[in-house]
Amino acid sequence: MKIKDVAFKKFISQTKIEEKVTELAAQISEDYKGKTPVLLPVLNGAFMFASDLIKEITVPCRVSFVKISSYQGTQSTGQLKTLVGHEESLFNQDILIVEDIVDSGMTLEKIMLELRDRGAKSVEAVSLLRKKIAREKNIEVKYVGFDLEEEFVVGYGLDYDGLGRNYRDLYKQIVQP
Ligand code: IMP
Ligand code: MG
Secondary structure: OEEOOEEEEEEEOHHHHHHHHHHHHHHHHHHOOOOOOEEEEEEOOOHHHHHHHHHOOOOOOEEOOEEOOOEEOOEEOOOOOOOEEOOOOOOOOEEEEEEEEEOOOHHHHHHHHHHHHOOOOEEEEEEEEEOHHHHHOOOOOOEEEEEOOOOOEEEOOEOEOOEOOOOOOEEEEOOOO
16 A cells, blocks of 8 residues: 555554453443543544544533644644633543554643643543653553554554545555565
8 A cells, every 4th residue: 555655554454443442442442431531532543543542432422623733744733722612611621532543642631731731630641542752751641542663554543644544444654674
Protein backbone atom coordinates (compact mmCIF):
# COMPACT_ATOMS: atom_id res chain seq x y z
CA MET A 1 0.00 0.00 0.00
CA LYS A 2 1.34 3.41 -0.89
CA ILE A 3 0.36 6.92 0.12
CA LYS A 4 2.14 9.57 -1.89
CA ASP A 5 5.85 8.68 -1.66
CA VAL A 6 5.60 6.38 1.35
CA ALA A 7 5.10 2.57 1.35
CA PHE A 8 3.10 0.89 4.10
CA LYS A 9 2.36 -2.70 5.09
CA LYS A 10 -0.51 -4.25 7.06
CA PHE A 11 0.17 -4.01 10.77
CA ILE A 12 -2.90 -4.55 12.99
CA SER A 13 -6.05 -6.07 11.49
CA GLN A 14 -9.61 -4.83 11.88
CA THR A 15 -10.39 -7.97 13.92
CA LYS A 16 -7.57 -7.33 16.37
CA ILE A 17 -8.64 -3.71 16.71
CA GLU A 18 -12.26 -4.72 17.38
CA GLU A 19 -11.18 -7.16 20.10
CA LYS A 20 -9.06 -4.50 21.75
CA VAL A 21 -11.79 -1.88 21.57
CA THR A 22 -14.20 -4.27 23.30
CA GLU A 23 -11.65 -4.95 26.03
CA LEU A 24 -10.95 -1.25 26.60
CA ALA A 25 -14.66 -0.37 26.67
CA ALA A 26 -15.34 -3.10 29.24
CA GLN A 27 -12.56 -1.86 31.50
CA ILE A 28 -13.68 1.76 31.19
CA SER A 29 -17.34 0.86 31.85
CA GLU A 30 -16.25 -1.00 34.98
CA ASP A 31 -14.03 1.82 36.27
CA TYR A 32 -16.64 4.54 35.67
CA LYS A 33 -19.56 2.70 37.26
CA GLY A 34 -21.80 5.22 39.05
CA LYS A 35 -20.25 8.13 37.17
CA THR A 36 -21.21 10.01 34.03
CA PRO A 37 -17.90 10.70 32.30
CA VAL A 38 -17.37 13.15 29.47
CA LEU A 39 -15.58 11.39 26.63
CA LEU A 40 -13.35 13.83 24.82
CA PRO A 41 -12.04 12.54 21.49
CA VAL A 42 -9.13 14.48 20.03
CA LEU A 43 -9.82 15.30 16.38
CA ASN A 44 -9.08 14.37 13.73
CA GLY A 45 -7.20 11.13 14.32
CA ALA A 46 -9.35 9.67 17.09
CA PHE A 47 -12.71 9.92 15.34
CA MET A 48 -12.94 6.29 14.21
CA PHE A 49 -11.58 4.76 17.40
CA ALA A 50 -13.82 7.01 19.51
CA SER A 51 -16.89 6.08 17.52
CA ASP A 52 -16.30 2.34 17.96
CA LEU A 53 -15.28 2.67 21.62
CA ILE A 54 -18.20 4.84 22.68
CA LYS A 55 -20.72 2.42 21.17
CA GLU A 56 -19.48 -0.23 23.59
CA ILE A 57 -19.41 1.88 26.73
CA THR A 58 -22.26 0.93 29.04
CA VAL A 59 -22.26 3.75 31.62
CA PRO A 60 -24.13 6.98 30.83
CA CYS A 61 -21.69 9.39 29.21
CA ARG A 62 -21.39 12.66 27.35
CA VAL A 63 -19.29 13.24 24.27
CA SER A 64 -17.50 16.45 23.33
CA PHE A 65 -14.68 16.99 20.85
CA VAL A 66 -11.40 18.87 20.99
CA LYS A 67 -8.84 19.64 18.38
CA ILE A 68 -5.15 20.38 18.58
CA SER A 69 -2.41 19.80 16.09
CA SER A 70 1.31 19.11 16.31
CA TYR A 71 2.01 16.95 13.27
CA GLN A 72 3.07 17.57 9.72
CA GLY A 73 4.13 14.62 7.58
CA THR A 74 5.70 11.76 9.51
CA GLN A 75 7.66 13.80 12.08
CA SER A 76 6.29 15.69 15.07
CA THR A 77 6.96 19.38 14.51
CA GLY A 78 7.00 19.98 18.23
CA GLN A 79 4.75 22.96 17.76
CA LEU A 80 1.45 22.81 19.54
CA LYS A 81 -1.50 24.91 18.62
CA THR A 82 -4.00 25.69 21.31
CA LEU A 83 -6.88 23.52 22.32
CA VAL A 84 -10.14 24.34 20.60
CA GLY A 85 -13.61 22.96 21.16
CA HIS A 86 -15.26 21.78 24.38
CA GLU A 87 -17.87 24.56 24.48
CA GLU A 88 -19.74 22.81 27.26
CA SER A 89 -18.38 23.32 30.71
CA LEU A 90 -16.02 20.59 31.78
CA PHE A 91 -15.84 22.00 35.30
CA ASN A 92 -16.22 19.31 37.96
CA GLN A 93 -16.60 16.56 35.32
CA ASP A 94 -14.87 13.19 35.04
CA ILE A 95 -13.11 13.55 31.73
CA LEU A 96 -11.75 10.75 29.61
CA ILE A 97 -9.63 11.96 26.70
CA VAL A 98 -9.80 9.64 23.69
CA GLU A 99 -6.64 9.63 21.55
CA ASP A 100 -5.60 7.66 18.50
CA ILE A 101 -1.91 7.59 19.32
CA VAL A 102 0.45 9.04 21.90
CA ASP A 103 3.89 9.67 20.45
CA SER A 104 5.98 12.35 22.22
CA GLY A 105 3.08 12.84 24.59
CA MET A 106 3.18 16.61 24.17
CA THR A 107 -0.35 16.82 22.84
CA LEU A 108 -1.82 14.77 25.65
CA GLU A 109 0.15 16.53 28.40
CA LYS A 110 -0.99 19.89 27.12
CA ILE A 111 -4.66 18.84 27.00
CA MET A 112 -4.53 17.27 30.45
CA LEU A 113 -2.93 20.35 31.95
CA GLU A 114 -5.49 22.66 30.39
CA LEU A 115 -8.43 20.55 31.56
CA ARG A 116 -7.11 20.32 35.10
CA ASP A 117 -6.62 24.11 35.09
CA ARG A 118 -10.26 24.47 34.17
CA GLY A 119 -11.32 22.53 37.23
CA ALA A 120 -12.16 19.09 35.90
CA LYS A 121 -12.91 16.62 38.68
CA SER A 122 -10.74 13.94 37.10
CA VAL A 123 -8.80 13.67 33.85
CA GLU A 124 -7.69 10.35 32.37
CA ALA A 125 -6.82 9.20 28.87
CA VAL A 126 -7.43 6.22 26.63
CA SER A 127 -5.28 5.80 23.54
CA LEU A 128 -5.52 3.08 20.93
CA LEU A 129 -1.76 3.25 20.35
CA ARG A 130 1.26 4.36 22.31
CA LYS A 131 4.81 4.73 21.02
CA LYS A 132 7.99 3.88 22.85
CA ILE A 133 8.98 7.45 23.64
CA ALA A 134 5.73 8.09 25.55
CA ARG A 135 6.34 4.90 27.51
CA GLU A 136 9.86 5.96 28.40
CA LYS A 137 8.72 9.43 29.42
CA ASN A 138 5.97 7.89 31.57
CA ILE A 139 3.29 9.96 29.91
CA GLU A 140 0.06 9.40 31.82
CA VAL A 141 -2.25 7.17 29.75
CA LYS A 142 -4.52 5.01 31.89
CA TYR A 143 -5.85 2.82 29.07
CA VAL A 144 -3.63 1.73 26.17
CA GLY A 145 -4.67 -0.49 23.27
CA PHE A 146 -1.38 -1.42 21.66
CA ASP A 147 2.21 -0.51 22.47
CA LEU A 148 4.46 0.27 19.49
CA GLU A 149 8.11 0.99 18.95
CA GLU A 150 8.73 4.00 16.73
CA GLU A 151 6.90 3.01 13.58
CA PHE A 152 4.77 5.53 11.72
CA VAL A 153 1.25 4.19 11.27
CA VAL A 154 -1.81 5.05 9.20
CA GLY A 155 -5.37 3.80 8.86
CA TYR A 156 -8.34 3.56 11.23
CA GLY A 157 -8.46 7.34 11.51
CA LEU A 158 -4.73 7.99 11.44
CA ASP A 159 -3.28 9.87 8.50
CA TYR A 160 -0.18 10.57 6.52
CA ASP A 161 -0.47 14.10 5.17
CA GLY A 162 -4.22 13.96 5.54
CA LEU A 163 -4.58 10.64 3.68
CA GLY A 164 -5.18 7.05 4.80
CA ARG A 165 -7.76 7.67 7.53
CA ASN A 166 -10.39 5.59 5.73
CA TYR A 167 -8.72 2.16 6.06
CA ARG A 168 -10.27 -0.38 8.45
CA ASP A 169 -6.89 -1.86 9.37
CA LEU A 170 -3.72 -0.22 10.67
CA TYR A 171 -0.65 -0.04 8.41
CA LYS A 172 2.94 0.79 9.26
CA GLN A 173 5.56 2.51 7.22
CA ILE A 174 8.08 0.23 5.54
CA VAL A 175 11.43 1.62 6.54
CA GLN A 176 14.22 0.76 4.11
CA PRO A 177 17.50 -0.13 5.86
P1 IMP B 1 2.44 13.70 20.20
O1 IMP B 1 2.08 15.07 20.71
O2 IMP B 1 3.85 13.65 19.70
O3 IMP B 1 2.16 12.62 21.23
O4 IMP B 1 1.59 13.46 18.92
C1 IMP B 1 0.33 12.93 18.97
C2 IMP B 1 -0.47 13.18 17.71
O5 IMP B 1 0.34 13.12 16.52
C3 IMP B 1 -1.48 12.07 17.56
O6 IMP B 1 -2.69 12.44 18.15
C4 IMP B 1 -1.57 11.87 16.07
O7 IMP B 1 -2.60 12.68 15.53
C5 IMP B 1 -0.24 12.30 15.54
N1 IMP B 1 0.64 11.10 15.30
C6 IMP B 1 1.65 10.65 16.08
N2 IMP B 1 2.21 9.53 15.59
C7 IMP B 1 1.53 9.26 14.45
C8 IMP B 1 1.62 8.18 13.49
O8 IMP B 1 2.44 7.25 13.55
N3 IMP B 1 0.73 8.24 12.45
C9 IMP B 1 -0.19 9.24 12.32
N4 IMP B 1 -0.32 10.24 13.20
C10 IMP B 1 0.54 10.26 14.26
MG1 MG C 1 -4.37 13.07 17.16
